[in-house]
Amino acid sequence: MTSKSMIDISAIHKDVKELLGKDKSGHGMDHVDRVLKLAMTFAENERADKEIVTLATLLHDVDDYKIFGEEHAKKLLNANTILDKYNVADKTKSKVLNIIRSMGYNKYIEGVRPSTLEGMIVSDADMCDAIGSIGILRTHAYALSKGNVFFDKDVQPETELVDVTEYKTARKSHSVQHFFDKLLRIPAILMTDSGRREGEKRKMIMVSFLRELFQEEDSQEWQKYLNVYEDKS
Known part of the structure; x- marks a missing residue:
């Protein structure tokens, strides 16, 4: 599995851009880049794991039900594919997917919230970009x-x-x-x-x-x- 220093963030960014680049509903790559910038600021302030924050932020909308449908949202098909493509370590992958599963206003209504600092940071940054x-x-x-x-x-x-x-x-x-x-x-x-x-x-x-x-x-x-x-x- 890939170590922290070997994960190709720029390549993952490119893959995400290919998935979201045509979106015109406000969930495109410009949104992801803004959330990433804000999340990294929060991560610095809160002393969180920046690698987990980066990966979860980049992938948080690649299975959004409004774009890809309910099956993608439930199974996180695109996020899993990208993490596997770059051989992200199982422990890191699990943390990232758990963050994505716990994010969003819909999840909040259901009573589901992020349980880790990194998840809280990505969720907060994503929600801040909505306002x-x-x-x-x-x-x-x-x-x-x-x-x-x-x-x-x-x-x-x-x-x-x-x-x-x-x-x-x-x-x-x-x-x-x-x-x-x-x-x-x-x-x-x-x-x-x-x-x-x-x-x-x-x-x-x-x-x-x-x-x-x-x-x-x-x-x-x-x-x-x-x-x-x-x-x-």
Whole structure:
């Protein structure tokens, strides 16, 4: 099996890019690279194993159900293939796959969370990329890929946490709905000190943006929803 110093990270990066390079839903290689940069900063701050963090970050979306389907997501087919291709040691492979299996908002709804520091770091970095300025752009990019509008003031957000089946199948009719159904809730569930600091900063960017949007749209009802998050800031 391959030792730490022999794992070809650049080759793995290339393979991941081939899998995700055409994605237009906000889960492409640009997302992976941003998450990797943030995860490495968190790993430095939290003194985590950078090799595990790097591998898990690079591979965390290569079996995403939204891109590759439920079978890939369940079996992690692409992640397994890549790790085997580069003869990654069994112990390292197991750690990486366990991190990927425990990541994502769907897993959070199911009550599954990362149990290792490295997993918490990758999860936090991934969730942070869903919020803030980049999160606003990614949310709208995904909505456009599904033919949805940015804001429909007549469609109200979910005020309670739904189960994972309902979350996956519910139609997100506009981007702003998604801010309240998920994105504004993310900072409260981040697991590391580094992640929580970054998440709070990015939350305030979204709150400021939405406040201005609702003022321009003269939407007092939606401002009431936003007040909950402003009061917690």
